[in-house]
Amino acid sequence: MITLDAAREMIAVARAKGREMGLKPLSVCVLDAGGNLLAFEREDGASPGRFEIARAKAYGAVMLGMPGSAQMARAEAQAYFMAAVNGAFGGKVVPVPGGVLVLRDGAVVGAVGVTGDTSDNDAAAAVAGIAAAGFEALA
Amino acid sequence: MITLDAAREMIAVARAKGREMGLKPLSVCVLDAGGNLLAFEREDGASPGRFEIARAKAYGAVMLGMPGSAQMARAEAQAYFMAAVNGAFGGKVVPVPGGVLVLRDGAVVGAVGVTGDTSDNDAAAAVAGIAAAGFEALA
Amino acid sequence: MITLDAAREMIAVARAKGREMGLKPLSVCVLDAGGNLLAFEREDGASPGRFEIARAKAYGAVMLGMPGSAQMARAEAQAYFMAAVNGAFGGKVVPVPGGVLVLRDGAVVGAVGVTGDTSDNDAAAAVAGIAAAGFEALA
Amino acid sequence: MITLDAAREMIAVARAKGREMGLKPLSVCVLDAGGNLLAFEREDGASPGRFEIARAKAYGAVMLGMPGSAQMARAEAQAYFMAAVNGAFGGKVVPVPGGVLVLRDGAVVGAVGVTGDTSDNDAAAAVAGIAAAGFEALA
Numbered sequence: 001m002i003t004l005d006a007a008r009e010m011i012a013v014a015r016a017k018g019r020e021m022g023l024k025p026l027s028v029c030v031l032d033a034g035g036n037l038l039a040f041e042r043e044d045g046a047s048p049g050r051f052e053i054a055r056a057k058a059y060g061a062v063m064l065g066m067p068g069s070a071q072m073a074r075a076e077a078q079a080y081f082m083a084a085v086n087g088a089f090g091g092k093v094v095p096v097p098g099g100v101l102v103l104r105d106g107a108v109v110g111a112v113g114v115t116g117d118t119s120d121n122d123a124a125a126a127v128a129g130i131a132a133a134g135f136e137a138l139a
Numbered sequence: 140m141i142t143l144d145a146a147r148e149m150i151a152v153a154r155a156k157g158r159e160m161g162l163k164p165l166s167v168c169v170l171d172a173g174g175n176l177l178a179f180e181r182e183d184g185a186s187p188g189r190f191e192i193a194r195a196k197a198y199g200a201v202m203l204g205m206p207g208s209a210q211m212a213r214a215e216a217q218a219y220f221m222a223a224v225n226g227a228f229g230g231k232v233v234p235v236p237g238g239v240l241v242l243r244d245g246a247v248v249g250a251v252g253v254t255g256d257t258s259d260n261d262a263a264a265a266v267a268g269i270a271a272a273g274f275e276a277l278a
Numbered sequence: 279m280i281t282l283d284a285a286r287e288m289i290a291v292a293r294a295k296g297r298e299m300g301l302k303p304l305s306v307c308v309l310d311a312g313g314n315l316l317a318f319e320r321e322d323g324a325s326p327g328r329f330e331i332a333r334a335k336a337y338g339a340v341m342l343g344m345p346g347s348a349q350m351a352r353a354e355a356q357a358y359f360m361a362a363v364n365g366a367f368g369g370k371v372v373p374v375p376g377g378v379l380v381l382r383d384g385a386v387v388g389a390v391g392v393t394g395d396t397s398d399n400d401a402a403a404a405v406a407g408i409a410a411a412g413f414e415a416l417a
Numbered sequence: 418m419i420t421l422d423a424a425r426e427m428i429a430v431a432r433a434k435g436r437e438m439g440l441k442p443l444s445v446c447v448l449d450a451g452g453n454l455l456a457f458e459r460e461d462g463a464s465p466g467r468f469e470i471a472r473a474k475a476y477g478a479v480m481l482g483m484p485g486s487a488q489m490a491r492a493e494a495q496a497y498f499m500a501a502v503n504g505a506f507g508g509k510v511v512p513v514p515g516g517v518l519v520l521r522d523g524a525v526v527g528a529v530g531v532t533g534d535t536s537d538n539d540a541a542a543a544v545a546g547i548a549a550a551g552f553e554a555l556a
Contacts, residue, residue: 004181004182035466039179039180040178044143064466064470080492084513085511087508087511185343187313195365214362218361230362230369232362286458314465314468315468317459326449327453
């Protein structure tokens with residue numbers, strides 16, 4: 001289980017990582033093991049729709065049990081499949097890096113979604129936040 | 140404009156007010172002047188769907204320019220009108236107290252949505268957060 | 279956490295309770311703590327749309343942390359509020375008895391939704407199933 | 418017509434087939450001839466969103482009268498057509514193997530949807546379940 005304190009730590013460290021790497025303004029969300037929102041922050045200067053993107057990266061990861069990188073590989077191999085999956089989840093899945101699974105003792109306990117810079121940089125910021133809070137990250 | 144730092148201050152003080160008043164676990168969101176999410180936190184022990192409620196309280200306030208109390212008065216006088224409004228906004232409006240407008244110099248710059256306790260207590264927590272961040276609150 | 283074996287036990291006993299009470303054909307679903315489906319069975323003779331009703335009873339219970347009876351009380355006192363809540367959850371909330379919370383050590387770990395007979399009989403069947411599987415029920 | 422007992426037999430044997438083949442945790446649903454849910458089970462360890470995938474595989478099969486393999490062939494030849502079909506069905510169609518038609522005397526009486534392993538393995542588990550319950554399978 002991810003407590004709110006742990007979720008806040010993930011967001012704070014993901015954002016600090018973004019500043020350290022010189023990334024554009026980031027938006028960071030943390031979902032629980034059921035895909036429901038625990039916490040979110042959108043940095044000043046980010047575009048207004050960033051919550052939907054951040055959540056969709058994390059939501060697909062939790063619901064499918066696949067991090068964004070694996071979803072992207074599947075989308076590139078079989079685009080219509082990921083498009084259909086998105087439909088099955090009401091349009092709430094964005095299959096690119098930056099949706100990172102949060103695990104404890106090998107079990108998925110939630111996901112972090114980051115958006116704002118390149119997908120790979122977004123994922124790096126998420127991983128930093130998850131590790132700082134004492135969880136394993138699967139990006 | 141509400142910066143992320145100001146939004147975080149609103150959430151922190153709304154949550155502290157909830158603890159001071161002995162309220163149930165709160166969920167608090169801050170939306171910008173366009174109705175888009177800036178920040179959200181769900182306290183431990185709150186039910187998993189609280190984000191949708193918190194956002195819907197704040198969203199209706201911003202989009203209609205009416206705080207939750209005014210929306211509730213309208214709903215009680217003319218239930219079908221608020222039901223229809225809700226349909227027009229894709230089901231994202233919950234017309235009860237706890238959706239509080241954030242103003243500066245008389246202009247709406249966003250809204251805070253709080254859920255978890257009674258609607259009136261939710262609104263009191265939101266007002267405390269908004270005032271602490273240096274804005275005017277219209278509940 | 280509710281295992282699949284426990285969910286199957288809940289369904290089997292809820293159905294047996296329905297036969298013992300002489301109820302109409304029942305449909306029974308079990309959701310996890312995040313509102314996602316674990317198991318479902320629709321008895322022969324039930325109308326085809328019963329899954330949506332059973333899930334919506336259980337889904338509202340989990341997402342709001344309120345059993346169906348409490349949702350119904352709120353709907354009767356403030357109909358527009360529960361209508362709006364339903365909108366916020368994409369139409370997936372049916373606020374009547376038969377949506378029963380499943381708890382362990384006082385924490386919500388899921389919900390059972392039953393539909394087919396009167397709402398109170400539906401709830402009685404759900405409670406029987408939850409108790410048989412060794413959990414606490416809040417109807 | 419598929420009775421609930423037959424649906425439960427399909428699920429039990431599909432799951433047993435998965436264990437025999439050493440597959441990942443499976444989620445299995447059975448729909449009736451109208452595309453409505455009869456029964457579902459999600460094995461422990463499967464990700465929480467598996468119901469939506471399992472149902473979408475089976476739903477497309479019933480509604481179009483085409484098993485997942487034929488839908489996939491069409492999607493690979495004409496991706497926009499299956500995307501548009503998915504839109505017409507509210508996003509509830511996932512066109513890959515694992516959506517298997519259930520027939521009796523040559524007439525479609527429902528479909529089984531399986532997800533969790535590769536699409537072809539999912540389909541093999543579904544076929545085993547359908548055959549064990551005394552129906553013909555079209556994968």
